[in-house]
Amino acid sequence: MPKFSDASLAKVKEIIARYPEGRHKSALLPVLHMAQAEFGGWLSTETMDYVASVIGIQPIEVYEVASFYTMFELQPTGQYVLQVCHTGPCCLVGADKIIAHLESKLGIKVGDTTSDGLFTLKTVECLASCGTAPVMQLGRRYVENLTEAKLDEMIESIRGNKS
Amino acid sequence: MSRKILLEHADVPGIDTFPIYRQHGGYDSVEKAVKMDPMAIVEEVKTSGLRGRGGAGFSTGIKWSFLDRKSNNPRYLVCNADEGEPGTFKDRYFMEKLPHLLVEGLIVSSFALGTHTAYVYVRGEFFWIIEALEVAIAEAKAAGFLGKNILGSGFDLEIYVHPGAGAYICGEESALLESLEGKKGYPRIKPPFPAISGLFGCPTVINNVETIAAVPWIIVNGGPAYAAIGIGRSTGTKLISASGNIKKPGVYEIDMGITVEEFVMSDEFCGGLLEGRTLKAIIAGGSSVPILPAHLAFKTAAGEPRLMTYESLFDGGFASGTMMGSGGFIVLDNTACIVRNTWNFSRFYHHESCGQCSPCREGTGWLEKVLHRLEHGEGKMHDIDLLVSISKKIEGHTICALGDAAAWPVVSAVLHFREEFESHVKNRGCL
Numbered sequence: 001m002p003k004f005s006d007a008s009l010a011k012v013k014e015i016i017a018r019y020p021e022g023r024h025k026s027a028l029l030p031v032l033h034m035a036q037a038e039f040g041g042w043l044s045t046e047t048m049d050y051v052a053s054v055i056g057i058q059p060i061e062v063y064e065v066a067s068f069y070t071m072f073e074l075q076p077t078g079q080y081v082l083q084v085c086h087t088g089p090c091c092l093v094g095a096d097k098i099i100a101h102l103e104s105k106l107g108i109k110v111g112d113t114t115s116d117g118l119f120t121l122k123t124v125e126c127l128a129s130c131g132t133a134p135v136m137q138l139g140r141r142y143v144e145n146l147t148e149a150k151l152d153e154m155i156e157s158i159r160g161n162k163s
Numbered sequence: 164m165s166r167k168i169l170l171e172h173a174d175v176p177g178i179d180t181f182p183i184y185r186q187h188g189g190y191d192s193v194e195k196a197v198k199m200d201p202m203a204i205v206e207e208v209k210t211s212g213l214r215g216r217g218g219a220g221f222s223t224g225i226k227w228s229f230l231d232r233k234s235n236n237p238r239y240l241v242c243n244a245d246e247g248e249p250g251t252f253k254d255r256y257f258m259e260k261l262p263h264l265l266v267e268g269l270i271v272s273s274f275a276l277g278t279h280t281a282y283v284y285v286r287g288e289f290f291w292i293i294e295a296l297e298v299a300i301a302e303a304k305a306a307g308f309l310g311k312n313i314l315g316s317g318f319d320l321e322i323y324v325h326p327g328a329g330a331y332i333c334g335e336e337s338a339l340l341e342s343l344e345g346k347k348g349y350p351r352i353k354p355p356f357p358a359i360s361g362l363f364g365c366p367t368v369i370n371n372v373e374t375i376a377a378v379p380w381i382i383v384n385g386g387p388a389y390a391a392i393g394i395g396r397s398t399g400t401k402l403i404s405a406s407g408n409i410k411k412p413g414v415y416e417i418d419m420g421i422t423v424e425e426f427v428m429s430d431e432f433c434g435g436l437l438e439g440r441t442l443k444a445i446i447a448g449g450s451s452v453p454i455l456p457a458h459l460a461f462k463t464a465a466g467e468p469r470l471m472t473y474e475s476l477f478d479g480g481f482a483s484g485t486m487m488g489s490g491g492f493i494v495l496d497n498t499a500c501i502v503r504n505t506w507n508f509s510r511f512y513h514h515e516s517c518g519q520c521s522p523c524r525e526g527t528g529w530l531e532k533v534l535h536r537l538e539h540g541e542g543k544m545h546d547i548d549l550l551v552s553i554s555k556k557i558e559g560h561t562i563c564a565l566g567d568a569a570a571w572p573v574v575s576a577v578l579h580f581r582e583e584f585e586s587h588v589k590n591r592g593c594l
Binding site: 018020023025026027028029030032033057061064065068069070071072086087088089091092093124125126127128129130131132133137140141142 | 237246247248249250251252254255256286287288289290291321323325326327328329330331342343344345346347348363404405406407408412413414450491493495499503504507508511514515517
C-alpha cells in the first residue's frame with residue numbers, strides 16, 4: 001500500500017485548503033501529480049485508491065480523471081520517458097525524422113520500453129514550444145531544438161551513468 | 164518598430180525577481196488601482212478596447228461587466244494559462260520571462276472584479292513555470308501586495324496556481340472550470356455563462372494570461388492611451404508566436420496594424436523564408452483557424468495589404484480570410500505538404516476531442532482516417548468532398564468550439580489546395 005511522506009501529507013493538506021470548504025475534490029489533479037512522482041512514475045489502482053482516501057472522495061472519481069488526462073501513466077514506464085511532440089509545427093521542421101531516429105537508436109517502437117527498463121518512447125501532442133521545435137518532454141523539463149546528435153549524446157550519457 | 168508594452172523589460176537580468184521587477188515600475192499599477200473605484204477600472208479596460216487574447220477576441224471590459232456582482236456567492240477570477248493550441252507558445256514565453264507581470268495583472272483585475280481568490284490554471288507540462296509563479300506569488304505576498312489588507316486598502320486576495328494534466332480541451336473555459344473542480348475536462352452547456360455561474364457555481368471571470376498582463380499598463384497609462392495603439396477595433400499590442408519554415412521563430416510583440424508581409428519578411432520579426440524557398444501558406448492564429456494560401460496571405464482578395472489585425476485577417480470571411488485566433492502564426496513553405504499537415508492537425512483534434520459530443524468524437528476520427536489514406540496513397544477522388552461533408556456535419560453541432568476548430572482547417576485546406584489533394588489521389592501519395 002503506497003503512503004505519502006509526512007511532508008507530502010502536509011502538502012496535500014495545504015493544497016486542499018486552496019479551495020472552498022467542501023470543494024476538496026479540486027485537489028485531485030495536483031495530488032495525482034504528486035502521487036505519480038512519489039510512487040514510481042505511474043498510477044497503479046492501489047495508488048489511485050490511496051489518493052481517493054487521502055482527499056476524501058470515491059475511487060471511481062479518481063479513475064475517471066486519471067484515465068482522461070494524458071499526463072497520468074496507468075502502466076509502468078521506463079525510468080526515462082521521452083515524450084516527443086509530433087504536432088504540425090514540430091513536423092514542419094523534422095519531428096518525424098527525430099522520432100524515426102529514436103526508434104532506431106533505442107531499438108523500440110513508439111509506445112514501447114527498452115528491455116533494460118531505461119527508456120520509454122512516446123509521442124505527444126503540441127507542447128507549446130513550436131518556436132524551438134522539434135521538442136520533447138523529459139521528466140519535468142523540455143529538451144528543445146532537438147537534433148539527432150543531441151539525442152545520441154543524451155542517450156549515451158544516461159546509459160553511461162547506469163553502467 | 165513595434166513598441167513593447169508587455170515585453171518592455173523581458174530581457175532585463177533578474178526581472179523574474181521581485182526587487183528588480185519593482186525597480187522597473189513593477190506593481191505601480193496596484194498602488195494606483197487600490198485608490199480607484201473598482202468600476203472605474205472596469206470602465207478603463209472597456210475604453211482601452213482590450214480583447215481576449217486567448218483566441219476568441221471578445222471585449223475584456225464587456226466580459227468583466229457581465230460578472231454578477233449582486234450574487235451572495237463569492238466571485239472568482241481564473242487565469243487561463245493552459246496554452247496548447249498548436250503553433251502557440253506566447254504565454255509560456257511570457258510567464259517564463261515575466262511571472263510578476265502576470266501576478267500584478269491578477270491583483271489589479273481581482274480588485275476591479277471584487278474577487279478574493281484567483282486561480283491560475285497552468286498546463287501541467289510546464290513544471291518550471293508553476294514553480295516560478297509560486298515563487299513570484301510568495302514574493303509579492305511578502306511585500307504586502309497579496310494576502311490580507313493589500314497596501315492598507317482593506318482588500319484581500321489570495322492567488323493559487325493549479326496544474327492541468329495534458330488535455331487541450333481544458334483551454335476551453337468551461338472545461339477548464341470542470342478540471343479545476345477535479346473532474347474530467349468536459350465543456351459545459353452555455354448558458355449559464357461563467358459570469359453568472361462559473362467555478363463552484365459562483366460568478367467567475369476567465370481571462371487568458373496575455374489579457375490579464377495587459378491590464379497594469381492600461382491602469383498606469385489609461386485606457387485611451389492603449390486604444391490609441393493599433394487600428395480600429397484591434398487596439399494595443401499582441402504577442403505573436405511565430406513558427407514553421409521561417410528564419411527566426413519566436414515570440415514577437417507587435418502593434419496591431421503592421422502588415423502580414425512585414426511580419427513575415429522583416430528582420431525585426433520572422434526574418435523571412437529560408438534561402439531558396441517560396442511561401443506556400445500561412446496559418447495566422449493557431450491550428451484551428453483557416454489556412455491561407457500565399458496569394459491571400461499578404462494581400463486580401465480585394466488586393467489590399469493584409470494587416471495583423473482582427474478585422475484584416477478576417478477580411479473575406481472564410482472564403483478568402485482567416486482569424487487572429489491565439490496569434491499562433493505558422494508559416495509553410497514550398498517544401499511543406501498541405502495534405503500531410505492537415506492530416507496531422509486532424510489527428511491532433513481526434514486525440515484531443517473529449518468525447519462528449521458524438522459529431523466531434525466520431526467526426527474527428529473519420530477526418531483523421533480519410534486524410535491518412537489520402538496522404539498515404541490510398542485515397543479516392545470522392546474522399547476530398549467527403550472531408551468537406553464530414554466537416555460540415557461537425558461544425559456548429561457540438562457543445563464547444565473544438566468541433567469547429569477541427570472542421571475549419573480541413574475545409575479551408577480543401578478550398579484553397581484542392582489540386583494538392585487531387586494530386587495525392589492521382590499520384591498515390593505525396594510527390
